Amino acid sequence: MVQDVNETIDVLSIFRDGRIQPVRFKWGGRTLKVSRIAYSWVTKDGAHPQYHFSLLAGSRDVYEVVFDTFKMIWLLARVHLQ
Numbered sequence: 001m002v003q004d005v006n007e008t009i010d011v012l013s014i015f016r017d018g019r020i021q022p023v024r025f026k027w028g029g030r031t032l033k034v035s036r037i038a039y040s041w042v043t044k045d046g047a048h049p050q051y052h053f054s055l056l057a058g059s060r061d062v063y064e065v066v067f068d069t070f071k072m073i074w075l076l077a078r079v080h081l082q
Contacts, residue, residue: 001081011065011074020051020067027076032057045070052077 005027012024024033039054048070055063060082066075 003079003081005076005078007076009065009074009076022053022055022065025065025074038062
């Protein structure tokens with residue numbers, strides 16, 4: 001089941017060599033540790049890139065998070081519940 005969330009979240013990430021690597025994020029009063037980045041891609045909102053990540057975080061659920069470079073915020077776009 002896919003659940004659209006579209007909430008601002010806090011993400012601890014590493015910015016290195018022109019890449020972004022989410023490490024942990026907070027959602028629903030919990031801190032979730034990223035166990036694997038399953039997939040990443042970039043879209044544009046006008047001239048501003050948005051970095052998307054499909055993350056696994058300790059379960060079989062997949063979290064899609066987005067770094068919006070115009071607003072400088074992280075969003076939890078949706079959760080794919082297993």
